[in-house]
Amino acid sequence: MQTAAVQWNEVRRSLEEVGFEPHQAEALVDMVRKREQRLATKDDMAVLNVDVSTVDALRQEVRDRHEGLRQELHARIDALDSSVNARIDALDSKLSGRMETLSSTLNGRMDALENGLNGRMDALESGLNGRMDGLSGRMDGLEGQLTTIKWFLGAMLAMMTPAAAALVRLAFL
Numbered sequence: 001m002q003t004a005a006v007q008w009n010e011v012r013r014s015l016e017e018v019g020f021e022p023h024q025a026e027a028l029v030d031m032v033r034k035r036e037q038r039l040a041t042k043d044d045m046a047v048l049n050v051d052v053s054t055v056d057a058l059r060q061e062v063r064d065r066h067e068g069l070r071q072e073l074h075a076r077i078d079a080l081d082s083s084v085n086a087r088i089d090a091l092d093s094k095l096s097g098r099m100e101t102l103s104s105t106l107n108g109r110m111d112a113l114e115n116g117l118n119g120r121m122d123a124l125e126s127g128l129n130g131r132m133d134g135l136s137g138r139m140d141g142l143e144g145q146l147t148t149i150k151w152f153l154g155a156m157l158a159m160m161t162p163a164a165a166a167l168v169r170l171a172f173l
Contacts, residue, residue, distance in 0.1 A: 008033065011032075011048055012026060012029045013025075014049075015028060015055075018052065
């Protein structure tokens with residue numbers, strides 16, 4: 001009985017070595033023990049060892065497949081990352097080109113508007129200067145006419161003063 005217990009402990013330890021948790025290994029050993037009651041022969045132990053080896057081989061196959069899937073997943077992620085980065089770079093380049101085109105167009109329009117406004121301002125300034133010169137000439141003409149009127153009135157008053165004085169004398173006589 002003691003050798004069977006030692007063998008079961010070895011089986012449980014083997015199960016733990018291939019990756020079973022201690023409570024899982026114990027449950028598996030208990031399940032087999034209850035079904036088989038006791039393993040009495042070496043053949044039974046050999047079959048159990050084969051089962052443990054099979055489980056170990058399956059576990060290793062799962063690990064290998066997991067590793068392969070992990071590598072494939074990383075490769076796909078890297079490919080997607082490269083694709084996304086390439087698309088982002090293309091969009092960035094396209095947007096930069098559009099922004100440069102818009103900037104050039106807007107700068108051209110602004111320059112055209114500025115040149116048009118400068119031309120209009122120059123024309124208005126020239127027109128105003130011409131009008132101011134015309135007004136200045138008219139003012140000079142009016143000044144000359146006023147001087148003439150002043151002289152004429154002065155002469156009239158000078159001529160009228162003796163006549164007015166004579167009229168005043170006549171009126172008082």
